[in-house]
Amino acid sequence: MTTPILEIRNLHARIEEREILKGVNLTIPAGQVHAIMGRNGSGKSTLSYVLAGKEDYEITEGEILLNGENILEMDPAERAVAGIFLAFQYPIEIPGVATMTFLKAAMNAQRKARGESELSTPDFMRAVKEAGAQLNIDSDMLKRPLNVGFSGGEKKRAEILQMALLKPALCVLDETDSGLDIDALQVVSKGVNALRDANRSMLVITHYQRLLNHIVPDVVHVFSDGRIVESGDKDLALQLEAKGYADFDATAA
Amino acid sequence: MRQTMPVRLGAAEDTLIAQLKSVGADATAERITVAGLPTRRVESYHYTDLKTLLRAIPPLAQAANEASAPALRVPGAYQLMIANGVIQSASTAPAGVIVGKAAGGVLTTRDDVLVHLNGAFAKESLTLTLESSVDPVIQIDRRSEGEAAHVADSLKVFVADGASAVILETFSGSNAAHVGNHATYMALGKNAVVTHITVDLSPRAAAHFASNEYHIGEGAKLRTLVIHAGAGLSRTQLFPRYEGAGAHGDITGLNLVVDGQHADITMDASHAVPHTSSQPLFKSVARGRGKAVVQGKLVVARDAQKTDAKFMHQGLMLSDEAEILSKPELEIYADDVVCGHGSTCGKLDEDSMFYLTSRGIPKEQAETMLVRGFIEELVDPIEDEALAEALHGIVDGWLLGK
Numbered sequence: 001m002t003t004p005i006l007e008i009r010n011l012h013a014r015i016e017e018r019e020i021l022k023g024v025n026l027t028i029p030a031g032q033v034h035a036i037m038g039r040n041g042s043g044k045s046t047l048s049y050v051l052a053g054k055e056d057y058e059i060t061e062g063e064i065l066l067n068g069e070n071i072l073e074m075d076p077a078e079r080a081v082a083g084i085f086l087a088f089q090y091p092i093e094i095p096g097v098a099t100m101t102f103l104k105a106a107m108n109a110q111r112k113a114r115g116e117s118e119l120s121t122p123d124f125m126r127a128v129k130e131a132g133a134q135l136n137i138d139s140d141m142l143k144r145p146l147n148v149g150f151s152g153g154e155k156k157r158a159e160i161l162q163m164a165l166l167k168p169a170l171c172v173l174d175e176t177d178s179g180l181d182i183d184a185l186q187v188v189s190k191g192v193n194a195l196r197d198a199n200r201s202m203l204v205i206t207h208y209q210r211l212l213n214h215i216v217p218d219v220v221h222v223f224s225d226g227r228i229v230e231s232g233d234k235d236l237a238l239q240l241e242a243k244g245y246a247d248f249d250a251t252a253a
Numbered sequence: 254m255r256q257t258m259p260v261r262l263g264a265a266e267d268t269l270i271a272q273l274k275s276v277g278a279d280a281t282a283e284r285i286t287v288a289g290l291p292t293r294r295v296e297s298y299h300y301t302d303l304k305t306l307l308r309a310i311p312p313l314a315q316a317a318n319e320a321s322a323p324a325l326r327v328p329g330a331y332q333l334m335i336a337n338g339v340i341q342s343a344s345t346a347p348a349g350v351i352v353g354k355a356a357g358g359v360l361t362t363r364d365d366v367l368v369h370l371n372g373a374f375a376k377e378s379l380t381l382t383l384e385s386s387v388d389p390v391i392q393i394d395r396r397s398e399g400e401a402a403h404v405a406d407s408l409k410v411f412v413a414d415g416a417s418a419v420i421l422e423t424f425s426g427s428n429a430a431h432v433g434n435h436a437t438y439m440a441l442g443k444n445a446v447v448t449h450i451t452v453d454l455s456p457r458a459a460a461h462f463a464s465n466e467y468h469i470g471e472g473a474k475l476r477t478l479v480i481h482a483g484a485g486l487s488r489t490q491l492f493p494r495y496e497g498a499g500a501h502g503d504i505t506g507l508n509l510v511v512d513g514q515h516a517d518i519t520m521d522a523s524h525a526v527p528h529t530s531s532q533p534l535f536k537s538v539a540r541g542r543g544k545a546v547v548q549g550k551l552v553v554a555r556d557a558q559k560t561d562a563k564f565m566h567q568g569l570m571l572s573d574e575a576e577i578l579s580k581p582e583l584e585i586y587a588d589d590v591v592c593g594h595g596s597t598c599g600k601l602d603e604d605s606m607f608y609l610t611s612r613g614i615p616k617e618q619a620e621t622m623l624v625r626g627f628i629e630e631l632v633d634p635i636e637d638e639a640l641a642e643a644l645h646g647i648v649d650g651w652l653l654g655k
Contacts, residue, residue, distance in 0.1 A: 052611045055603075080613035092608040096626025096633075105622065106612035113613065145626070162612060 003068040004029045005083075005201035006170050011062035013050050020046045022226035024062070028170070028219075031198040035212055036205045037237060038223030039245050044205045045089060047223075048174040051203075052086040053079045066170060080106075081113040083169030087159040087176055094146040099158065102146045103128060107165055131164040135191045152179030153187070160191040171195065171202045177211040189214030209241035222248045260289040268310040269370070272403065275313070278373035284366075291366055300546040300578045301517040303366070306486050307460060310403050310432055313374070314338050317398035324425030324454035324483075325647065328639045330390040333379065336398050338406045340379045349385040349416070354378065359409040359438035360466050367462050367490065371436040374405030378436075381410045386417040390640050397426035397433050397459065407436045414442035414470075419637055422451040424461055425483070431459040433484075438466045441473035443497065448476045448635065452647060455484040457514070464490040469529075471497025478631055479506035480644070481516035482651050488517040495522070495529035495557075502531040505631050509651045510575075512541025519548040522562070524590075526554070530561040536631060537568045538624055539575035550582040553590055560590040568598035569627050571620075621652045 006028040013021040020043045028034050038044050050057050051064065053076035063070050071079050094102065107127075108118045119127070128142065135157045147155050156176055163171055173192065177185055192215050196202070204215055212220070212234060220237045222230040222245070229248050230236065240248075262270070266289050273282035290307060291298035314337035323332075333352065334341040346352050358375035360368050379393065397404045412418060424433060433455065441447055453461045461484035469475050481487045493502045508516040518535055537545035549564040568577035581594035601623050609619035628648055635641040 052607075054607050075616065076607060076610040077613050077615050077619075080611055086611055088608065092602075092604050094605055094608070094623070094626055096629030097622050102609075102612075102622070105614055105618065106609075109615060109618060110613040113615075166612065 002030065005067060006203070007065040007068075009063050009065070011050070011064060012060045013046065013057045014060055015046075015057055019060070020057075020226055021050065024227055026221065026228060028201040028203060030201060032218040033196065033202040033204060033215065034219045034221060035217035035237065036203065036221050036223050036228075037207060037209075037240055039207060042223045043226040044207075044223050045174055048086055048172045048203075048205055051172055052076055052084060077109070078113075080166070080168075081110050085163050085166055085168035085171050087156075087163060087171065087173045089175040089178055091147045091155045091159055093148045095148050097146050098143055099146045100128070100142045103142070103162065103165060106162065110166060127165060131161055134164075134194060135161050136187055137161055153181070153184030156180055156184065156188050157191070160188055164191065164195060169200055171200065173202065173204045175206060176204070177206055177208060185211070185214060209237045212237045224248050260287065262286070262289055263304065263308070265307050265310045266290055266304075272310065272313055273373055276373060281369045281373045284369065297365070297519060297521075297548070300548070300580070301488055301515065306515060307432070309430070311401035311430060312403065314397065314402035314404040315399070317396065320396055320398055321425070321427050323394055323423070325423045325452060325643055327390050327392060327421065327643045330392040330421065330640075332392045332394055334394045334396065335379055335406045335408070336396040337402060338374075338376060338404050340377060347387055347389050349383055349387045350391065351382040351384065353380040353382070355380050355409065358407045358436055360436045360464055363492070365464070365490070367434060367488070368436075368464050371405050371407065371434045371464060374403070374434065375407035375436060378407035378409050381408070383410065383412045383416050383418050385413065390419045390421055390637055392421045392423065395422060395424050395433070395435060397429075397431035397455065399427055399429070401429040401431055403432045403434075405434045408438070410437070410439045412439070412441045412445040412447055415444045416442065417446040419448045419640065420450070421640065422449075423454060424452065424463070425454040426456070426459070428456040429458060431455065433459065433461050435463040436466075437463070440468040441470050441475055443470050444472040445470065446474045448478075450478045450480070450635070450640070450644070451489065452480045452644070453483040453487050453489070454647070455487075457483070457485045459484040461487040463488075465492065467491075467493040467502070469493060469495050469497070469500040469502060472499040473497065474501045476503040476634060477505060478635070479518055480509070480647060481507065481518070482509045482647055485513060486515050488519065491518070491520040491522070493520070493522045493531065495524045495531065496526060498526060498528040500529045502533070503634070504531060504533040506535045506547070507628060507631055508535075508537040508539075508545035508547065509648070510537070510539045510543030510545050512543055515544045515546070517546035517548070519546075521550045522552065524551065524553045524557045524560040524562060527556060527558045527560070529557065533562075533564045534631070535566045536628060537566070537577045538571065538627070539568070539577055540571045542572075542574040542576070544576040544578070546578045548580040548582070549594065550584065551592055551594075553585040553587050553592060555586040557587045558589045560587060560592065562590075562592045564594040566596045567627070568596070569624065570598065570600050571624070624652055625649070
């Protein structure tokens with residue numbers, strides 16, 4: 001069997017004294033899209049931050065393998081170079097840094113770390129223009145400071161644009177549907193679906209089934225109290241939507 | 254009668270007194286003899302105790318034989334040079350500019366030691382009369398060359414009604430423990446629009462002092478940008494005076510300090526007539542045990558109704574040992590004004606750092622991007638592209654030099 005893109009084994013993580021992840025096991029083979037559903041506070045977002053390497057969390061047990069390689073010792077930048085991309089639920093506003101400047105810095109930093117040459121300006125512009133067109137992102141938006149004054153939809157589209165340009169092996173989408181109206185949701189989902197690829201995996205974190213009508217997952221996991229308590233196909237999401245999370249809490253207990 | 258306790262004078266003060274007497278400035282010599290250099294007990298020098306910080310004064314500057322390479326070159330700029338206080342002959346002035354000289358200093362007398370010293374030591378002043386709008390950036394390249402020298406120089410600029418100009422002053426020189434005392438007097442006529450940028454790029458061994466006095470006429474708009482990015486000890490004093498209705502000042506400045514450096518921007522602004530406005534905005538970035546000071550005083554005269562003035566200082570600490578000191582002062586005698594002040598100070602935002610690094614940008618580069626972003630608000634309004642690029646170069650040089 002080929003190495004899965006992501007393999008999480010018995011992952012425990014805490015912030016200060018509070019344990020949030022309590023033994024997560026998850027394997028995502030190449031090319032698959034997995035969804036994690038769970039109510040607020042179940043630890044879904046923590047899982048996304050821990051994958052991306054946010055420093056606030058302490059990993060007390062377990063491991064995370066990306067393409068078979070343990071990434072726990074890597075800092076966020078090294079993980080990005082290794083192929084992890086986190087689309088933030090709340091993208092951070094960075095005043096004074098033009099979006100274009102940031103995109104170029106990120107692309108070139110990753111290329112440099114992989115020993116590739118820097119992109120020429122025309123090549124960079126072409127790549128951004130092509131990827132931007134699909135997401136209705138024009139050059140005016142790219143001249144503005146990163147995420148500053150962007151609408152909810154613009155912020156999420158900018159996240160997907162970064163994903164398209166950085167071509168990660170694993171995309172983690174944290175509540176990408178939050179703050180989006182139906183039209184924006186369609187544009188964003190279309191952008192995400194365009195990135196589905198046999199060599200790329202995705203982990204879609206959401207608490208509404210709605211998003212999964214647009215980004216159809218191969219596997220759905222139910223997250224409760226810091227671990228996965230149930231896994232199934234996409235119908236599991238519909239079941240959850242109808243019945244709520246209560247049944248699964250019982251399973252967990 | 255109150256008994257005045259004699260002040261114990263240090264080596265720097267002894268040298269200053271001798272130098273003042275040698276140029277016949279007996280009154281100023283007497284002041285120093287009685288009061289010494291200002292200490293922290295003098296309110297306007299509270300954070301910049303010159304008696305402690307200024308230990309030695311080098312000999313008075315002699316005319317320089319040679320000049321080092323320019324510290325900052327802006328393509329297309331019209332350049333004038335003052336080296337060791339001596340005005341150098343210049344190339345043909347662009348249209349609208351009349352270049353001249355005047356004897357002595359230029360600043361209005363006020364109760365300030367640096368102003369007094371400049372008045373005593375500046376032998377001649379470069380005068381610029383801008384009769385109409387001037388296209389190229391006017392750069393005054395002020396140098397301290399040769400062996401360590403005590404340099405005083407002076408510039409006076411008149412901007413005619415309706416004229417506009419961008420004036421850049423750069424301060425640099427040979428690598429020696431110079432003490433520079435620079436003065437600029439600028440008068441803006443009705444509806445004149447001026448951008449005045451002063452950049453200290455002196456060597457670390459040097460002390461840099463500058464006092465800039467502005468008279469802003471009716472409807473005139475002034476933008477200033479002070480950048481401290483050189484001397485070990487620097488202080489720039491800004492004295493804008495809003496003298497006609499509609500006069501406006503965007504008075505901005507930036508302290509960039511590393512370990513062992515002390516930089517101070519002190520503004521004392523006077524809103525003298527009704528309907529004037531100002532937006533002073535200062536930023537400080539400190540590394541190591543660097544120390545940055547910003548003092549901002551807004552004085553609103555009794556009949557200066559409808560004054561609209563807001564002072565802001567934002568500090569960014571890049572180390573635990575850095576010090577950023579902020580002192581806003583409001584002195585308001587009118588009763589129908591909108592005046593305010595604010596100060597913030599913090600470290601680089603962790604969420605922003607995580608966001609940038611999560612995209613593969615290494616930590617150090619992410620820091621640089623965030624600091625540059627923090628400063629950008631000051632450089633962004635500079636419209637001349639070559640000049641803005643040169644200023645970005647200074648900021649980047651500082652960031653990468655650490």
